[in-house]
Amino acid sequence: MTPPPRALVTGASAGIGRLYAQHLARTGHALVLVARRADRLEELAASLREAHGVDVEVLPADLASDGGVQRVVDRLRADPLVDLLVNNAGYAVRGRVAELDADATDAMLRVNVLALTRLSIAAMGRMVAAGRGRIINVASGTVFMQMPGNAGYGASKNYVMAFTRTMQAEAAGTGVQVQLLIPGVIATDFHEIAGNAIANFPPExxxxxxxxxxxxxxxxxxxxxxxxxxxxxTADWDAYVDAEKELVVNVSRDRPAARYHA
Known part of the structure; x- marks a missing residue:
């Protein structure tokens, strides 16, 4: 009997990650659920087992810590049945650069950038060797905006976008799918945690x-x-990529542009 596909979802205890877990369980995926809060993971796992009869493993890990990331890396490398990684864990620390809490920003970057990178490396290495697998990396619509107070978070998600697009180029022909997901404003507690409120956004x-x-x-x-x-x-995204290509043509020349010559 062929075992069911298995998905590892980070940030699975609430919000977007929880919805991924629910939908994947509904379609017959076994799951490995990763988040800091073991109690929330256990509650979710129990409900998914009861509702869908799928195998659900709970893997508590703090992705802001080296040890927590290593636990998940080891799990990804050890299990050839994990054929989908959802790199969803992330949060925002906001404030103008001159006023940012440096330690809090460092912790955010550990989750949004370093953890995502290390998990992607682990998953990509095993999946390319197997010739199959899927990775979803969650960025943010703020990659297209330069909003005061959003430098740290916005930059972390620009990293996710750039890293993932290069992963896509490298995945071509390997049998591995890599998706870059760019959400806008989503109705979760993300905004309250970041010091905002969902009620501040127009409903549309x-x-x-x-x-x-x-x-x-x-x-x-x-x-x-x-x-x-x-x-x-999607032609709007294609136009964005085409605009980049226009810049590439002139970003590296043997002399400065004419306007820099007095």
Whole structure:
């Protein structure tokens, strides 16, 4: 009997990660759930086992710590049945650069950047060797914005975007799918934790976490590498990429542009 596909989801105890776990369980995936709060993971695991009869493993880990990241890296490397990694864990520390809490920003970058990188390396290495697998890396719509007070978080998600797009280029022809997910404002407790409130956003700009996850998983089925769930026309993303290509032509020349010559 062929074992069911297995997905490892980070940040699984609440919000977007919890919805990924629920939808993947509903479609028959076994799960490895990662988050700091073991009690929340156990509650979710019990409900998923009862509702869907799937195998659910709880893996408590603080992805801001080296030890926590290593636990998840070891789990990814040890299990060839994990064929989907959802790199969802992340949070925002906000404030103007001159006033940022440096230690809090460092901890955020450990989760948003370093943990995602190390888990991607572990998963990509094993999946490429196996010739199959799927990775979803969650960025943010703020990658397209320069908002005062958002330098640290926005930059961390720009890293996710750049890192993931290069992963996609390297994954070509290997049998591994890599999705870059770029959510907008999502109705979770993310904003309250970051010191904002979902009520501060116009309702027409706020998407449910369920709709986001459904779009992401559908995009995976469609082999759509970049999923911006509320984007009406993917030609807008293509135009963004084409604009980059125009810059590439002139970003490295043998002399400065004419305007720099007095």
């Amino acid at each position: 700009r706020v998407m449910s976490a369920e709709d986001l996850v459904v779009a992401s998983l559908r995009a995976l089925e469609m082999d759509e590498q970049v999923c911006i769930p509320s984007l009406p026309d």
